Amino acid sequence: MIPQGPLSQKIFTVAKQYIPGGVNSPVRAFRNVGGEPFFVRRAAGSRIEDIDGKHYIDYIGSWGPNILGHAPVVITNTIHEVAKSGVSFGIPNMFEVEMARTICEWVPSVEKVRMCSSGTEATMSAIRLARGFTKRDYIVKFNGCYHGHSDSLLVAAGSGALTHGEPDSAGVPKSFAEKTIVLSYNDPEALETLFAARGEQIAAIIVESYPANAGLVFPKPGYLELLSSITKKHGALLIFDEVMTGFRLGKAGVQGLENLTPDLSCFGKVIGGGLPVGAFGGRAEVMDLLAPIGPVYQAGTLSGNPLAMAAGLAQLRELERRSGFARLESLGAHFENGLRQLLEAKGVPHRFNRVGSMFCLFFADRDIVNVDDVMKQDLEFFRKFFWGCLDKGIYLAPSPYETGFISLAHTEPDLDDTLTVFEEVLGEI
Known part of the structure; x- marks a missing residue:
């Protein structure tokens, strides 16, 4: 687990005094990955910056609305x-x-x-x-x-x-x-x-x-x-x-x-x-x-x-105007192809579900057809993967039960950089 930056730690301490759990929506609390959240200062395009100055490629996009990216x-x-x-x-x-x-x-x-x-x-x-x-x-x-x-x-x-x-x-x-x-x-x-x-x-x-x-x-x-x-x-x-x-x-x-x-x-x-x-x-x-x-x-x-x-x-x-749905499908396919090759080369049990710009990686060796299957994935492996990615500047949902989102602000180099981080993290787990 990567500790919060000092400013995020300070603000989260204050937040817990006035907001139940310190957050205004439960998944933001990082409970499913065993840690505490960072606080955002600003966001633009495919990236967010926390209040301690660290930058991340973001795959949440405000949980879906930001299909053009942040602050278009x-x-x-x-x-x-x-x-x-x-x-x-x-x-x-x-x-x-x-x-x-x-x-x-x-x-x-x-x-x-x-x-x-x-x-x-x-x-x-x-x-x-x-x-x-x-x-x-x-x-x-x-x-x-x-x-x-x-x-x-x-x-x-x-x-x-x-x-x-x-x-x-x-x-x-x-x-x-x-x-x-x-x-x-x-x-x-x-x-x-x-x-x-x-x-x-x-x-x-x-x-x-x-x-x-x-x-x-x-x-x-x-x-x-x-x-x-x-x-x-x-x-x-x-x-x-x-x-x-x-x-x-x-x-x-x-x-x-x-x-x-x-x-x-x-x-x-x-x-x-x-x-x-x-x-x-x-x-x-x-x-x-x-x-x-x-x-x-x-x-x-x-x-x-x-x-x-x-x-x-x-x-x-x-x-x-930008034929956005076709572009999002192209980006999603690029990401999927690279990720599948990486996971298969690493021999990591997985299922990867994607449609257009929505995706989810399950660390599981069984097909995922309902929530019972979702619950049987390797949750501890996900936790380690999440924190490893966050440390290297990739922000995935802080829960194995959430969907990821690609935006029109993401580029092929963004996706390739993300896959490089994935490869590094998988090698460290």
């Missing part, structure tokens, strides 16, 4: 110009309308969309809307898929395929968790058994189309199609959580790659340009149940915030 001029200039006219109105503004139009144009399944301020808000609201539309109470989620920290979704697997979920956090009433049924991801038999027994009670399935909060896991062939067909058959809704994958893997996210049409979709991250944002949208007949024209209530003072909307639009337009 197109976004910082946009924020500066828009802020001159006001940073928040609580009144409709032109940027939120243009963002809604863009989302509907880019994602064919979305006919109408409602903006909010976080991915958690988006998934929470989509669940409420699905229950209101179907007039049913139960939802289905999958173990290892994270949809934010609202009570109905912060639920762990029960003891069997037909059991209710259990609260995954203190403060979540058991009665809330009982309305959520948790299944293992990539298990079609469990899904079919559940719907055969209780399909008429289920309002919706919510799923990270490519689960990216327990590493990066891909659906087995036909699995997402099964989710679509089984919900249609039983009158339930299918909700794709594309908070991470939306507008990062292409204009239409996973549903575009897989040619699927969910009933509702949840977005965030990229469409805010680095500012807080969320959105959920889908079929007009479902979305029109929202207040003020329908009985399902949802509101937010900062929803459609002009700075977030303008920054997000600037980012989307820049992606389009």
Whole structure:
């Protein structure tokens, strides 16, 4: 473990006096790697600098939003110009309308969309809307898929395929968790058994189309199609959580790659340009149940915030202008090819999952198809690898359960330098 620099140590000591655990989101605490976090002074392009002056090539990118890299001029200039006219109105503004139009144009399944301020808000609201539309109470989620920290979704697997979920956090009433049924991801038999027994009670399935909060896991062939067909058959809704994958893997996210049409979709991250944002949208007949024209209530003072909307639009337009998704695929393939060659040459047991600019390296000798497989990787090896890379200026997620991100600011030399560090660290473990 590499100790923090002296300024980070000092500030973290102060932070712990006033912020629970010293952080405002748990993964930042470095608990999964057995250390303490550093504090950032500034970031630009593919790099961040901590307050002690150390530089890192960054593969987190604010956990996904910074698809152009840190502090791209197109976004910082946009924020500066828009802020001159006001940073928040609580009144409709032109940027939120243009963002809604863009989302509907880019994602064919979305006919109408409602903006909010976080991915958690988006998934929470989509669940409420699905229950209101179907007039049913139960939802289905999958173990290892994270949809934010609202009570109905912060639920762990029960003891069997037909059991209710259990609260995954203190403060979540058991009665809330009982309305959520948790299944293992990539298990079609469990899904079919559940719907055969209780399909008429289920309002919706919510799923990270490519689960990216327990590493990066891909659906087995036909699995997402099964989710679509089984919900249609039983009158339930299918909700794709594309908070991470939306507008990062292409204009239409996973549903575009897989040619699927969910009933509702949840977005965030990229469409805010680095500012807080969320959105959920889908079929007009479902979305029109929202207040003020329908009985399902949802509101937010900062929803459609002009700075977030303008920054997000600037980012989307820049992606389009630069053929960004093709470039990100090229960078991702370059990184993958080099990493696979290195790991195979070193004889390190591994699985490497990548799609476009999202990736995850598992130190495991088994295929990764659900969270149970993720948990069986060599966690101690990851911890040593993480600290070795950090010491040499490569910042990976401080947890073996997180996805990495490449941005348009990364270059082939950045990736090659990273692979050189990987080789050095692997030789030292």
